[in-house]
Amino acid sequence: MTAIPGIGRDRLPSLTGLRFWAALLVVLYHLSRQVGGVPGLSEAVWYGRSGVTFFFVLSGVVLAWTYDGARVPTKVFLWRRLARIWPMLAVSVAFSVAVWAVMDHPVSLKAVTATLLLVHAWSPEPVIFTGGNPAAWSLSDEAFFYLCFPSLLAVFAGRRARIWAWTTITVTCTALLLWPALSGLETTTRSWVLDYLPLTRSLQFLLGVVAGLALKRGWRPPVPLGAAIGLVIAWHLILIPWHHTVPDALWYSPYTASQWLSAPIFAALICAAARADLDGRRTGLGGPWMIRLGHWSFAWYLIHEIVIRAAVYHWGKPTSASGTLVFWAGVLATSLTLAALAYHNVERPAERRLRRIGPSARPIPASVTTGM
Template sequence: MTPAYSTFKDTRQHYEILDGLRGIAAILVVMFHLLETFALGNHEKQLINHGYLAVDFFFLLSGFVMGYAYDERWDRMSMADFCKRRLIRLHPMIIVGSVIGAFLFYFQDSPAFPGIHDIPVGTLLLTMVIGFTLIPVPPSMDIRGWAEMHPLNGPAWSLFFEYIANILYAVVLRHCNRIILSILTAVAAAALIHLAVTSAQGDVIGGWSVDPVQLRIGFTRLLYPFLAGLLLSRVTKPGNIKNAFLWSGLLLVVMLSMPRIGNSDQHWLNGLYDSLSIVLIFPVVVYLGASGSVEGRLSGVNRFLGRISYPLYIIHYPFIYTFVAWVSKYNITPTMESPGSLITCAAVAAGILAVNITLAWLLVKYYDEPVRKWLTGRFFKSL
């Protein structure tokens, strides 16, 4: 979900609107996860119902900017250089996300969820350190019990697959011509549509566990959007569309906020919506975003959204764990039948969103960007 071109000094166009779209999607992911608590496990009642599709949008955006940033640089860049650039861009915040996850797990207090009273401190610290590496933990180390490959920071699963995409690009995909890439993209699209319309819940949700079913979901969610984004970067030339930020941003918000399609007897309808959103609409959103420009305050808004997008995404979920544990501990029922609980829960959720945005800004300004700048200077002295 991160810009692939950020560690290069380059005179080519920087797609500020794509930065803004990434930030919008990150905010909607946080809101989606907060509002899952209000749905009480009922997918059909979930507000910002398709917020989970932001991950698929991030994969597509990643493929697009990967091709834009690196396709023409391999004549002067080694494989080692590429790997170092990607580690510098992604890994500082992965470490912070794991630290925040361990910190909040230690202070989590809910009889319904595992906490430090159930898990030895040494096991917690070991899980945190493994989280630094992004290596999935085995089921025996699933200290939270949510069947996550990264139990201290669930969304790190998508960064695990992001690294896989980076490796696939560097080893294989950069050598593929447009015809081969088009064939691979079409096959991946068919696999994605099949997954979505045949899934038990009628969606593409999943990918965060180390088991065959979840790994299939993760690879299927990764391959089409990443391949499509890479292909889009090679076969299209962005146009000059007025109000591109407005139209692309509005379309993205609508697609991620759309209510559940169909009912419990028609899950395939929602699966069709998911797959067509990813296969057809998200490439249009990226093309629109790449085909416009912003000035003045809108330029500042896009830069802000772009800067906080990755930190916001990678740090927010430990706060979701804590929010869910709090709701469980005090047996809070955030429904219209319990207006007091609903208002309290909504106020806390809004506060968590504000805290996460603020923390993301502080981290990017005082940690992520300075660390990446230092590492870039250390390993790429010629830049």
Template sequence: MLVQLQYLRAVAALMVVYFHAILQLAKVNPGLDATAFLYGETGVDIFFVLSGFVMWLTTSGRAMSPIDFARRRIKRIVPLYWLATLFSAVVALVAPSLLKSTVFDLPHLIASLFFLPWANAADPSTITPVVVPGWTLNYEMFFYLIFALLLPLSEIRRIPAMFAVFAVILIACRLLPETTATRFYGEPIILEFLAGTVLGWLYRQKVLLPNRWAWAALAIGFAFLFINEALMRPESRFYAWGIPAIFIVYGAVSIDFSRLPFIGWLNYLGDCSYSIYITHAFTLAFLRVAADRLPIGILQQPVLFVILSLVLSSIGGAIIHEITTPRRKVALASRPPA
């Protein structure tokens, strides 16, 4: 895996942790208005573009059946997610006061386990699973299903076929009567995965940006991601947040990181990014409960709370990653060839 992808995974995961930490501040310290510092939701958009890129990169030029592809994706995604989902459901059942965004509801739990969009019983206006950040996994498994079904096609036909399928899905969801499924899958955010596959094709064809333009694309992408997150609502996220994410990923993969110093801890957090993403909600809930119920007033200090959220979420994710990931004799990430 390209080392810059590991770096971006780590950055995207920590962006999401930061975003949710700021949201938790309103519960920890109700007198504090931290909305001016509410950033990081766009880490999800980086993840979606990265996902499409990685799926193309890991399957291009290889004979892989839809079953083999699905087996690998399920093995990586399902065990930890199911464990987190079942744990949340048990807590919601036996100690509901500990959770603010989840209540026990059996149909909701079953839908969550099978990655089906479902209105959250705690807030019916949202389409989120038991583990709320898992809404992105509902999309990811949908992407994987489409990608797997198109694997038997030749590579030259695969991306045009994906364009056609995604177009049909978006159009159908607009024309059909509104349901939870049409609302969820009819969001243009699904095009970010498609954009990532195109970037993967460009990378394999060695159609990359010159070095100075690559750095410019990376910097401009992050700048506009920051600016647009403040100015544009999530309803506009595909072009307001997705396009900067595309710039970020395309710029990063165009840069030869083998000529740059290797950042081991950031690379490792990239390995742990999935575990960090899934488990950070529990870490933040623990910090919120500790701030509410223990005589530790210092936890209500916003800067310290956010720092602790980032550090403890990273540590917690790393521990879960080490427990759930089989040991390998080779590193999961390597420097790109010179």
């Protein structure tokens, strides 16, 4: 998961609001699998890990929209991204390790170090890529995207629309081909390559980059916002009977499909919401509270699984439907409150402080094409 860049923050407010809903999808996914199911709702969010795919696409869209034409030096861009994600990462890892210590659960120093260095998702060992803070694996992917972004922007920013269209088609087809092409791998290895490895997940980020560039040039997505929301809901409902038919361990199960095949649908949703903002249309996603919740979503994403883990350890899993609902409500309220506190007292202040001491943002000359 990533956060909207500081430049032009909330310029597209509906995207900030969508961040909350995507984070909620991931939170409900973890609650369903780690605590217990709520009839009806849990089936719909059983593959809510797809919310991470949404954030990968969103990251590409927002970064392309923000930095296209800005000519910000690469070192400034990378420092801004580090300032944006690393302080909250470090705090969440410390919180996670502390909870594991209380649980008397062994913690790998190697995993914690790899997490803080943002390289943990490159390891095929589950104890490494989930060891510091299980939810933080996606930040390793994001760090790789950030390193690639200046080059991607230099390659694609000046291209014609048909290049972006063909790139979108190529990325989508590659995802469709990779999914069965890797079916012969051992289950754990296949899961790592498709679900965690930054190199493969970068396809989703690239899809977002070309979509963001197209939006910046005035492209109007053919799917309106209401229809795009309907597509996202329909996709997750289709996964329900699929789940009851195919076990998750099989390569053609909806587990990986829910993350890999959803990228174009999420791209359509993001572009439709952004276009509505640019046209001045109200979406219901950009109000004050939605903006506030969207701002908290990054910290919420990093904290919520730790709260679930601590609550299950202390109280055990509920044994009744009413108990599950109460448990869910307590975790949601507690984790979101902690996220709000973390955003206002750690995430934003640390970002501002690091940006002040980092490299200056003097635009590079227009004649230089290798920077940003």
